[in-house]
Amino acid sequence: MIMYTLGEEDNAPSPEEALAEYIRRIRTGLALSQKALAEKSGLHLQSLGKIERGKTTRLNQKSRRALAAALEVREEYLEKLSGGVTTQPVQTIKICPNCWIPGSEPEAMWSHPRSKFCFACGTGLRSRCAGCGEAMASFRFRFCPHCGRPYKD
Ligand SMILES: [Zn+2]
Ligand SMILES: [Zn+2]
Incomplete structure (x- = not known):
């Protein structure tokens, strides 16, 4: 106590x-x-x-x-x-450009702050569009809304 x-x-x-x-x-x-x-x-x-x-x-x-x-x-x-609101840092969504199925929820392990590589295939994880570098807006998107490049390779 x-x-x-x-x-x-x-x-x-x-x-x-x-x-x-x-x-x-x-x-x-x-x-x-x-x-x-x-x-x-x-x-x-x-x-x-x-x-x-x-x-x-x-x-x-x-x-x-x-x-x-x-x-x-x-x-x-x-x-x-102040309303008891604890500000949690927004978790960055990360995907494995190899395993991720566009439109499906990414594996939680990919978005773990310390994950850098896919646990399943070892590919480098991605939280930004490979084309323009903008953060991934949503895992529901197949294409980057900024430059139109597919999120998945
Ligand atoms: Zn993978
Ligand atoms: Zn882009």
């Missing part, structure tokens, strides 16, 4: 509190100006202003982490208040 000190729990957002109010409360509690917090967190003053005015209600992971550190609060609080 993880124990948190009382001091940290004191900085928890109240149930009715919105992200904007919460950040302003913690910031003023730390006697930081908006500018000082912007500098401390590395966020743009303008971005911070938008957050505090409630114009920005969702924070990406990087901003959350930076703000949580600067405000000395747990990142989960900001995560909860």
